[in-house]
Amino acid sequence: MAGHGTDEHPHGADRLCDAGDRVYSRAVRRGRVPRTDAEPVPCLLELALLHPDPDDMDWLVPTAPQEVMTRLLRGVYDEVSESHRRVGSAVAAFEWYAGLGRRIQASAMASASLEGGAAIRVLDGLSRIQAAMDDATEACTGEVLTVQPGGIRREPELTEGLHRAVALRSRGVRMRDLYTHVARHGQGLLNYLELMGDAVEARTLDEVVDRLILFDRTVAFIPANADHTMALELRHPALIEYFVTVFDRLWRLAIPVAAPLPDTGIEGISHREQSIAALLADGHQDAVIAERLGISVRTCRAHIARLSETLGAASRTQLGVRIAQVGLDGASSRLADVPAQLTPADRESPTAR
Numbered sequence: 001m002a003g004h005g006t007d008e009h010p011h012g013a014d015r016l017c018d019a020g021d022r023v024y025s026r027a028v029r030r031g032r033v034p035r036t037d038a039e040p041v042p043c044l045l046e047l048a049l050l051h052p053d054p055d056d057m058d059w060l061v062p063t064a065p066q067e068v069m070t071r072l073l074r075g076v077y078d079e080v081s082e083s084h085r086r087v088g089s090a091v092a093a094f095e096w097y098a099g100l101g102r103r104i105q106a107s108a109m110a111s112a113s114l115e116g117g118a119a120i121r122v123l124d125g126l127s128r129i130q131a132a133m134d135d136a137t138e139a140c141t142g143e144v145l146t147v148q149p150g151g152i153r154r155e156p157e158l159t160e161g162l163h164r165a166v167a168l169r170s171r172g173v174r175m176r177d178l179y180t181h182v183a184r185h186g187q188g189l190l191n192y193l194e195l196m197g198d199a200v201e202a203r204t205l206d207e208v209v210d211r212l213i214l215f216d217r218t219v220a221f222i223p224a225n226a227d228h229t230m231a232l233e234l235r236h237p238a239l240i241e242y243f244v245t246v247f248d249r250l251w252r253l254a255i256p257v258a259a260p261l262p263d264t265g266i267e268g269i270s271h272r273e274q275s276i277a278a279l280l281a282d283g284h285q286d287a288v289i290a291e292r293l294g295i296s297v298r299t300c301r302a303h304i305a306r307l308s309e310t311l312g313a314a315s316r317t318q319l320g321v322r323i324a325q326v327g328l329d330g331a332s333s334r335l336a337d338v339p340a341q342l343t344p345a346d347r348e349s350p351t352a353r
Contacts, residue, residue: 012047014072014093020044027062035060045124052122054224054232065097072097119236122224129221129231136215137164144168144175145247147212148183150294162192169199177202178250181271182294184257193257203254206275207292209246217244266326268310273303277328280304281320 011017016024020041027033027050035058044050045060049068053059072093123129168175175196181204183189193202211228213221220243224230234240255261261271269277272293279289290300304319311326313319 011043017041017043020049024049024062027060028065032059032061034058048128052124052230054120054122069094069097119234119239121233121235123221123231123233124229126229132231132233133213133221134164136219136221137167140168140173140215141171142173142216143214144173144216145212145214145244146175147178147208147210147247147250149180149208149210150183165192165196165200169196173199175200176247176251178208178247178254179204179257180208180294181206181255181261181275184261189257202257203251204257205250205254206271206278207294208250212243212247214240214243214247266328269307269328270303273307273310274328276300276303277307277323281323281328
């Protein structure tokens with residue numbers, strides 16, 4: 001898209017350029033357009049009038065005209081005291097979008113496409129992810145459920161979304177957070193929980209699914225790529241119900257942060273080493289085990305060495321046999337109650353609240 005920056009499209013959603021008008025109108029009529037059609041008009045992506053199609057990233061789907069109208073109205077309300085001229089421009093734009101929306105509603109196929117777009121929306125870029133989560137935070141009135149994978153929570157990760165957590169607490173919203181056991185060892189998490197008081201309840205597990213944030217059991221956010229620069233905003237009732245079920249089952253298995261971890265019942269073997277033994281028994285490599293438990297590979301291998309010494313194993317094969325003999329290979333079955341394949345892989349990730 002070189003050569004097609006915002007300098008060639010100095011406008012907002014209230015007054016599209018001719019090329020943008022044509023591409024957006026075509027997208028609304030047909031339900032989607034090829035990504036190549038939008039290359040001459042990057043304004044449509046910059047203004048969030050087009051989004052990647054979650055089913056095929058080579059296509060773009062339009063934001064519903066009604067949603068654009070609502071967005072414009074919010075912006076005008078904030079700025080009306082500064083510029084009456086923009087109010088007039090927005091009113092004219094509302095009439096255009098409203099007319100287009102009425103025409104599209106007459107088409108059953110286009111209407112169904114718009115409904116699907118509202119149920120699953122691709123958020124491309126950290127700024128859009130943060131903006132969508134800020135909107136969800138503002139609308140939330142009752143409950144937030146989060147799954148936070150990875151190890152010890154670093155201060156930047158905990159403070160990144162602190163403003164949202166404080167705003168939720170001020171409105172009496174209850175929050176339940178799931179972490180890995182490793183997160184217990186970070187002072188940042190303990191400080192955060194002390195600051196939030198009764199508004200937040202936190203529990204931990206050996207391992208959890210990938211990042212998940214649920215607001216009022218109506219909208220969920222999950223990662224859409226490995227580096228978490230894209231996310232999915234989900235509002236489909238069936239998906240939301242599934243995620244709530246996953247969370248509730250994990251929650252029942254988890255241990256409150258304020259409570260100590262249970263003893264393994266085997267002298268010389270820690271709770272973490274019990275978890276590592278179960279994953280070794282499942283055939284996982286060191287790097288995978290470390291990632292799933294939120295620890296470094298070096299730490300993981302140190303635990304494996306201590307396991308071998310404690311169990312009297314001289315080789316990796318012998319260690320597997322000894323793990324089975326003492327019953328450590330059954331620890332991973334604690335997660336058997338969770339629906340399978342929520343995410344394609346367990347990944348450590350920094351989490352924005």
